[in-house]
Amino acid sequence: MKDLINRYGTGLTVLFVGLTAFWLIVLVILPNIYLFENSFRPYLPVVDMGGPKDFYSFDNYLKFFESPIHIRVFFGTILYSSIVTVICFVIAYPVAYYLAKVASLSMVPTIFLLLFIPMWVSEVLRSFAWFIILSFNGPLNLTLLGLGVIEDKIRWMTGFRSVMIGLVYTYVLFMLFPVYNAVQSLDTNQIEASEDLGAPWWRTHWRVILPHCKPGIASGSVMVFMLSAGSILVPTLLASTNSRWFTEIIQQWMFESQDWNTGSAYAFLLLILCTVFVSAVMGLFKVKLSDIAK
Amino acid sequence: MTAGVDLDNVCADFGTFRAVDRVNVNIQPGEFFSFLGPSGCGKTTILRMISGFTDPSEGMIRIGGKDMKGTRPNQRPTALIFQNLALFPLMPVWENIAFGLEVRGMGKSARRAKAEELLRLVDLPDAADKRISQLSGGQKQRVAIARALAVEPDVMLLDEPLSALDLKLRQHMRAELRAIQKRTQVTFIYITHDQGEALAMSDRVGVMSHGKLQQVATPREIYDAPVNGFVASFVGENNVFTGEIAGTEGGIAAFRTPGGLFHGRMGPNASGKLRMFLRPEHVKLLAEAGNGNSIPVEVTDVAFEGNFISIQSRDATGQMLIAESRNDGTVIPARGDKLHMVFDAQNALILSGDTAAKDVDA
Numbered sequence: 176m177k178d179l180i181n182r183y184g185t186g187l188t189v190l191f192v193g194l195t196a197f198w199l200i201v202l203v204i205l206p207n208i209y210l211f212e213n214s215f216r217p218y219l220p221v222v223d224m225g226g227p228k229d230f231y232s233f234d235n236y237l238k239f240f241e242s243p244i245h246i247r248v249f250f251g252t253i254l255y256s257s258i259v260t261v262i263c264f265v266i267a268y269p270v271a272y273y274l275a276k277v278a279s280l281s282m283v284p285t286i287f288l289l290l291f292i293p294m295w296v297s298e299v300l301r302s303f304a305w306f307i308i309l310s311f312n313g314p315l316n317l318t319l320l321g322l323g324v325i326e327d328k329i330r331w332m333t334g335f336r337s338v339m340i341g342l343v344y345t346y347v348l349f350m351l352f353p354v355y356n357a358v359q360s361l362d363t364n365q366i367e368a369s370e371d372l373g374a375p376w377w378r379t380h381w382r383v384i385l386p387h388c389k390p391g392i393a394s395g396s397v398m399v400f401m402l403s404a405g406s407i408l409v410p411t412l413l414a415s416t417n418s419r420w421f422t423e424i425i426q427q428w429m430f431e432s433q434d435w436n437t438g439s440a441y442a443f444l445l446l447i448l449c450t451v452f453v454s455a456v457m458g459l460f461k462v463k464l465s466d467i468a469k
Numbered sequence: 470m471t472a473g474v475d476l477d478n479v480c481a482d483f484g485t486f487r488a489v490d491r492v493n494v495n496i497q498p499g500e501f502f503s504f505l506g507p508s509g510c511g512k513t514t515i516l517r518m519i520s521g522f523t524d525p526s527e528g529m530i531r532i533g534g535k536d537m538k539g540t541r542p543n544q545r546p547t548a549l550i551f552q553n554l555a556l557f558p559l560m561p562v563w564e565n566i567a568f569g570l571e572v573r574g575m576g577k578s579a580r581r582a583k584a585e586e587l588l589r590l591v592d593l594p595d596a597a598d599k600r601i602s603q604l605s606g607g608q609k610q611r612v613a614i615a616r617a618l619a620v621e622p623d624v625m626l627l628d629e630p631l632s633a634l635d636l637k638l639r640q641h642m643r644a645e646l647r648a649i650q651k652r653t654q655v656t657f658i659y660i661t662h663d664q665g666e667a668l669a670m671s672d673r674v675g676v677m678s679h680g681k682l683q684q685v686a687t688p689r690e691i692y693d694a695p696v697n698g699f700v701a702s703f704v705g706e707n708n709v710f711t712g713e714i715a716g717t718e719g720g721i722a723a724f725r726t727p728g729g730l731f732h733g734r735m736g737p738n739a740s741g742k743l744r745m746f747l748r749p750e751h752v753k754l755l756a757e758a759g760n761g762n763s764i765p766v767e768v769t770d771v772a773f774e775g776n777f778i779s780i781q782s783r784d785a786t787g788q789m790l791i792a793e794s795r796n797d798g799t800v801i802p803a804r805g806d807k808l809h810m811v812f813d814a815q816n817a818l819i820l821s822g823d824t825a826a827k828d829v830d831a
Contacts, residue, residue: 364555370542371549372569386559
């Protein structure tokens with residue numbers, strides 16, 4: 176703190192420490208505490224609030240475990256978020272490797288720019304663009320038909336297909352950058368040493384490059400998974416009647432049933448269960464939290 | 470198994486820059502061969518071309534008589550020891566050593582046995598399960614050697630592997646490398662900018678400058694009979710005189726310099742701009758002028774090095790001259806002494822070509 180004051184003066188220091196504190200406390204911590212507190216109270220008409228019926232209980236949380244449909248939607252969300260994470264990795268790893276070790280230095284900024292440009296457009300517009308691209312009479316089907324790749328039009332927007340496409344498109348960069356940093360931090364001599372000792376390319380990746388990148392892959396995966404599982408926009412725009420996302424249920428509780436209490440409980444359940452799931456997967460792959468923070 | 474390496478008119482171009490320029494050399498099977506030169510002289514590029522990571526833009530590389538064009542590094546009978554060693558930090562020591570065997574499909578217990586055998590060879594018998602980060606510099610060095618030996622290469626390529634070690638350890642590892650080479654009979658190709666290393670370890674040395682191979686010879690020949698000014702000045706200390714030939718007789722030339730007329734031996738192909746090179750250990754500082762080459766000097770500094778004494782002096786033209794004598798118990802000159810620097814014409818070599826700018830850190 177003293178350093179900050181010395182460097183920027185009292186006025187500026189108070190300003191940006193104050194703004195950060197305001198953002199953190201007023202916009203993040205307090206609303207969460209409010210929702211957390213609410214999630215343990217019943218949904219009551221205004222007149223009963225603070226009355227004898229207004230007491231703390233786990234009823235809102237238990238509603239989830241008593242509803243097979245909600246449980247199924249939850250596991251669907253976990254499953255398809257996991258698949259999205261895996262697809263993001265499969266796409267991002269070769270690109271990251273190419274950018275970090277193959278592409279010439281003069282090319283890299285251009286490629287990064289090309290990757291970034293879509294991010295300048297709002298997520299709503301990008302998802303809506305996919306809605307158009309994937310529609311039954313949309314450009315994707317027409318192109319594939321024209322090229323003779325398919326014989327009949329494909330109904331893309333059924334099941335979780337379109338949701339996954341949208342999520343991969345939206346979040347793939349969150350995988351790319353950590354993995355790129357990880358590959359880049361690997362000494363190229365290690366790759367050459369492996370090759371020199373006779374290893375074919377796939378073994379070099381499996382034994383030398385991937386183990387080195389594990390922390391980067393883990394942090395990319397956690398980000399993509401959590402963002403996907405918590406996404407509301409993409410599922411709302413691209414899901415069909417037979418593909419529901421858990422966030423949509425939370426939204427229904429809050430905005431259609433006006434039951435913020437149960438909605439909050441569901442939101443915290445999503446957070447807690449996803450954290451448990453992520454920790455379990457990290458344990459499975461022997462990744463420590465401190466590795467990710469690097 | 471061991472194999473010779475032939476470089477046949479090998480060039481390497483990076484854009485318009487020619488890093489390696491028509492290098493021809495036949496390295497014998499089982500030989501310890503060093504490429505010696507200042508940084509940027511193209512020696513590392515040669516090593517990368519032999520190991521297959523860089524393609525020559527012209528010329529041919531043969532290992533064991535076989536043209537290596539189009540053969541990937543993982544298919545060549547070479548093993549490279551990187552300057553930074555490039556050990557795999559996430560594998561324990563034994564897996565590092567056995568990596569090449571794992572690649573070749575050897576079973577786990579056989580790999581482990583072979584790794585332990587190699588660890589005994591490099592004198593690290595208890596390190597198998599250690600992590601790389603637990604090893605000291607010298608131990609990492611040995612693991613890198615063991616890892617390269619594990620794949621039983623015909624040719625071992627070493628890229629300044631000792632440069633990161635401290636002096637004592639470096640001298641120890643020199644002897645060790647040499648011993649391992651003799652025991653395994655593998656061809657060693659060694660890259661270094663350290664002349665002491667190259668002279669002490671090698672059967673033959675190739676001195677390089679600006680991508681060109683200047684001289685290939687035994688360490689003794691390189692030191693005693695350099696073919697040009699670069700080799701003479703890059704390897705060892707010299708007193709250098711600029712001048713011109715005033716006449717020759719039986720290989721001995723009269724050499725006119727600003728400081729006087731001296732006699733020296735004509736080097737090979739000496740023509741154009743000439744210099745006379747005189748090793749500090751080949752001059753004597755005497756009280757009386759000699760019959761032959763003799764320069765009156767004043768002693769400016771005396772450095773007592775223990776086993777020898779290095780004496781700096783200045784001649785009438787102001788040029789600094791160095792003399793070295795063994796510490797044999799005789800009187801050591803003092804600063805300010807007026808003496809005569811006397812040397813034999815046979816030991817003064819007249820050569821053409823530029824001198825090397827010495828690496829300060831070498």
